[in-house]
Amino acid sequence: xxxxxxxxxxxxxxxxxxxxxxxxxxxxxxxxxxxxxxxxxxxxxxxxxxxxxxxxxxxxxxxxxxxxxxxxxxxxxxxxxxxxxxxxxxxxxxxxxxxxxxxxxxxxxxxxxxxxxxxxxxxxxxxxxxxxxxxxxxxxxxxxxxxxxxxxxxxxxxxxxxxxxxxxxxxxxxxxxxxxxxxxxxxxxxxxxxxxxxxxxxxxxxxxxxxxxxxxxxxxxxxxxxxxxxxxxxxxxxxxxxxxxxxxxxxxxxxxxxxxxxxxxxxxxxxxxxxxxxxxxxxxxxxxxxxxxxxxxxxxxxxxxxxxxxxxxxxxxxxxxxxxxxxxxxxxxxxxxxxxxxxxxxxxxxxxxxxxxxxxxxxxxxxxxxxxxxxxxxxxxxxxxxxxxxxxxxxxxxxxx
Numbered sequence: 587x588x589x590x591x592x593x594x595x596x597x598x599x600x601x602x603x604x605x606x607x608x609x610x611x612x613x614x615x616x617x618x619x620x621x622x623x624x625x626x627x628x629x630x631x632x633x634x635x636x637x638x639x640x641x642x643x644x645x646x647x648x649x650x651x652x653x654x655x656x657x658x659x660x661x662x663x664x665x666x667x668x669x670x671x672x673x674x675x676x677x678x679x680x681x682x683x684x685x686x687x688x689x690x691x692x693x694x695x696x697x698x699x700x701x702x703x704x705x706x707x708x709x710x711x712x713x714x715x716x717x718x719x720x721x722x723x724x725x726x727x728x729x730x731x732x733x734x735x736x737x738x739x740x741x742x743x744x745x746x747x748x749x750x751x752x753x754x755x756x757x758x759x760x761x762x763x764x765x766x767x768x769x770x771x772x773x774x775x776x777x778x779x780x781x782x783x784x785x786x787x788x789x790x791x792x793x794x795x796x797x798x799x800x801x802x803x804x805x806x807x808x809x810x811x812x813x814x815x816x817x818x819x820x821x822x823x824x825x826x827x828x829x830x831x832x833x834x835x836x837x838x839x840x841x842x843x844x845x846x847x848x849x850x851x852x853x854x855x856x857x858x859x860x861x862x863x864x865x866x867x868x869x870x871x872x873x874x875x876x877x878x879x880x881x882x883x884x885x886x887x888x889x890x891x892x893x894x895x896x897x898x899x900x901x902x903x904x905x906x907x908x909x910x911x912x913x914x915x916x917x918x919x920x921x922x923x924x925x926x927x928x929x930x931x932x933x934x935x936x937x938x939x940x941x942x943x944x945x946x947x948x949x950x951x952x953x954x955x956x957x958x959x960x961x962x963x964x965x966x967x968x969x970x971x972x973x974x975x976x977x978x979x980x981x982x983x984x985x986x987x
Contacts, residue, residue: 647667652664652665653671653947655674655675656854656936656937657854657856657857658677660674660677668947672944672947672959674943675939675944678938679926679929679932682929682937682939683929686868689869691918693869693872694869694871694872694875697715698873698876698880702880716870719866719867719869720870724863724928725931725934727866728860731862732855732935735755735859737755738754738755739754740754740756750837750850752840752847755855756852757852757853757857759847759851760850760853761835761837761850762835763836766833767828770828770832771832771833773832774833777817778820785811785814788812789808789809855935855936860937860939868928872918875918880902883910915975916979923971926967926968927968944960
């Protein structure tokens with residue numbers, strides 16, 4: 587009995603009363619239950635698919651898609667495979683997600699800071715914006731912007747700004763850099779990345795020097811200077827060696843009797859509507875996150891900064907906002923995920939996003955397999971945003987905070 591009692595003890599405490607043992611046992615049991623449920627779920631699905639002879643599998647990915655895609659950033663032909671068409675859809679969604687995240691973050695920060703303005707009119711206008719766009723469903727907003735764009739002039743009567751910007755019911759055209767020679771352009775892009783990394787390292791070095799010595803070392807100026815010098819030198823060397831610059835600026839201009847816009851980059855109506863809707867909607871949530879994050883910083887921090895003679899803008903930029911980031915980043919990443927997933931509404935405004943293309947594929951390919959690929963794609967994009975946010979959050983957290 588004594589030996590059995592010793593065996594059933596851990597660190598001198600009976601195992602049925604030891605907190606760590608109970609926690610381990612609970613985790614092991616819950617893991618076994620979850621795995622068993624997942625296996626049972628997928629086994630039942632597999633059995634149901636086989637019983638009802640529902641087509642499944644991924645052999646269709648190597649077949650020709652044979653369906654046009656309205657808007658695509660990658661070169662695409664109807665003779666391309668299902669797999670490549672899915673990749674085109676993922677690219678379309680990823681571009682909208684990345685552009686939307688940057689624009690919504692910038693607008694959300696501006697609105698959130700305006701919400702705390704001491705100017706009554708500015709604060710109330712920001713509040714009206716937040717309450718309106720946050721409480722109207724996104725799909726309704728998309729249709730609103732869609733009909734606004736449809737009311738714009740036709741392509742022949744486009745609204746022209748400075749002879750380089752064209753706005754019509756077909757979309758928005760603007761100048762855009764294009765590669766003169768793809769190998770040379772890729773080489774310069776690689777060197778540009780090196781220049782940015784070098785500039786970041788110089789910025790970090792000068793910033794640490796400023797903290798150590800207490801004297802201004804202008805880290806931002808030196809970092810930008812290094813990046814610009816390396817990038818410009820690489821541009822000149824490649825231009826001299828190849829006989830042409832890596833990129834040139836393509837300017838849009840109307841051609842032909844129908845006035846079709848040729849050159850530059852044209853964001854078609856579907857892309858324009860989807861981007862406007864996602865940015866305006868998501869920015870209202872980001873604005874509230876920013877407002878709450880700034881207000882979470884102790885009032886004493888602001889008072890101390892003002893006592894040192896810092897202006898309100900410098901206080902916000904150097905004292906309040908950096909501390910608020912710890913509170914802002916986690917919910918901000920959730921909004922990035924929501925924006926990426928909300929881009930699946932692109933089909934409602936005639937934009938060829940991943941979901942719209944994949945739904946069309948279900949007419950000639952197994953639906954089960956298609957939806958598995960859709961879920962895997964959105965999961966991968968969401969996990970990417972989460973990874974970026976967690977890495978950044980780890981970098982800005984205070985030591986011992």
